[in-house]
Amino acid sequence: MADRLALFGGQKTVTLPQDDRWPVLGQAEIDAVVALMREGRISIGDGSGPIGGLEKAFAEYTGARFALMHNSGTAALHAAYYGVGVGPGDEVLVPTYTWHATAGAVVMANGVPVFCESDPHTLNIDVEDAARRITSRTKAIAVVHMWGNVADMDAVMALAEAHGLAVVEDCSHAHGATWRGKHVGTIGHVGAFSLQGSKVLVAGEGGMLITGDSTIYDRALVLGNHGRIQYHAHDDAMRELTTGLGFKYRPHPLGAAIALEQFKNLDTWNSGRRVNFDYLMEGLSDLPALAVTRTPDQAERGGYYGTRILYDSAKLVGISRGALLKALRAEGVPVDIERYPLLHLTPYYRQRQRAYDGYLAPVVRSDYDDVPFEPGDFPATEAFHQQLLALPVFTAPQFPLLDQIIAAFHKVMAGTNVEELKDAEERGDPVLFDWP
Ligand SMILES: Cc1ncc(COP(=O)(O)O)c(C=O)c1O
Structure with a gap:
């Protein structure tokens, strides 16, 4: 019995202490922050210091050509969608089972999230279901490597190639994960990571965009990193756009300094x-x-x-x-x-403009009708x-x-x-x- x-x-039954505190911040993080504060470097606009240091470390670790730090994962996602060219009315396939920023950042880029089913065995986007939702307006597919488990990137890339879609990887749960030995964020066209304080790699608040495409990188600079356009944009015409688009996604140097120290422990x-x-x-x-x-x-x-x-x-x-x-x-x-x-059942998407009256009112059904989402969809x-x-x-x-x-x-x-x-x-x- x-x-x-x-x-x-x-x-x-469970009597042992459960004190796996997170994040683990040690003397190295404290020293790095204090050193910056003593120097008075608490705002860095040109990507130097720990911001550039973290970007270099990220690019080397993942094998990406370019890395651009942001002040949140949400900002990095916005830059990723804008970077691949999502604009007014463009549809982006997004799982309904994800953190809301994956879809919200599509709306921020004036696009339309088109929700998809996820696979119960992997908890990642169901690529066959996504395929059925493609229309002439579909511009991109967003995959989220949920809880660190990598989405089926072979199927995602095949679908994207067949339909000319951009692939945005939301890697916020999966720093250091790989698919066929390649780091997440480098398989699609662009990857976005959250560095928020509960993730495996933390800046406190922060995000990182990685890409192999200089146009995506340049567009991300123009969207939210105006101070760096003239130094870091690759395209001559871009370099003249010194004002950017008005979003300010420059990260905090103290967060970058913390994350740079944390990076040393990521694999462990x-x-x-x-x-x-x-x-x-x-x-x-x-x-x-x-x-x-x-x-x-x-x-x-x-x-x-x-x-x-x-x-x-x-x-x-x-x-x-x-x-x-x-x-x-x-x-x-x-x-x-x-x-x-599930995002389709949240008030914002379910009741549409009513919740956020007037702000970037999205059209969330791919058929542009006015039928709200229902349980069972x-x-x-x-x-x-x-x-x-x-x-x-x-x-x-x-x-x-x-x-x-x-x-x-x-x-x-x-x-x-x-x-x-x-x-x-x-x-x-x-x-x-x-x-x-
Ligand atoms: C899957 C996913 N995407 C995006 C984000 C947004 O990141 P941040 O909170 O840094 O803006 C998160 C944060 O929890 C997330 O879990």
Whole structure:
């Protein structure tokens, strides 16, 4: 007989401290920031100092020809879309399951996000679904390497070539990930990374655009980095555009200095996260109700921004995700539901202009009609989104804690405990029903 569930008064399984604090900022970061402050270099317009240093490090690490730091990942995405030429009315294929900046930056470039389904096994854009949504107005496809798992870049590039589309890679979750040995952000035409404080590589706030195309780089300069146009633009006509377009995406040097120090640890942190991720997934792989997200053979994960597992309640006598979560959390497992909303069901896209009256009012349906999105419009993504379990990433070595988490999953999903949970759910036990 399985141990009694903590939810019903039994012993809690996860007892070890969970103090994997992030980000890890050490003396080197503090010294770099203090040195800049003593010099009084807290605004740098020409891309020198730590800003240029970080760009060089990024370009060398990823193999990209050009890197341009921005003050956020959102700004880098805006520059990426503008860079590939997205303009008024141009459609960009974007997964509905992503952080809202991937689509919002399309709107910022006056384009139209056209939402797509994602694949439940990889959580990345469903390329066949994207293909069905191509129209004569489609200009680009945006892929997001969700939670560090690389999208199927062979399929994405083949689709893009067949239809003359630009490929924008949102690499905000996947610093250091590769596809067939090439770094994410260098496979499509342009890549954008967030360096915001919860990512694997942090500036506090910041972003990085990488590309192999001097025109994309020049356009990004003109969009948001006016101080550098005359020094760094490749095209003669561009160099004369000294004023730029008025957006100010210049990054903060103190953030660049932090990220430059952090960069030295990226591979170590990624490999720590990889070992922990693989260990946890292996430990859960014998539980039939759980499906671990699949890493394609061509890919190596990086970034590991979060851990997602699919729960199939039909394989656990129909216990709801909410009840399962309650039981796991009572055992001490740091598990949650998916907190990214599906974008087509958020007020901005659902109700259109009403929410943001007058500001870059987007047309979000590819057929330009006025029908709002409804639940059910993206059935595959909506179905798996309801089943996701979210766990944090673990960076430092901590197998004993992971062992306890694995044991807690097994305890909750063991025969008699499952029956007890099922009974409690059927009789409406309030302990299970104050979940959001
Ligand atoms: C997938 C994705 N894209 C873009 C961004 C935007 O980055 P930032 O917050 O640096 O603007 C984020 C940030 O969380 C993200 O997760």
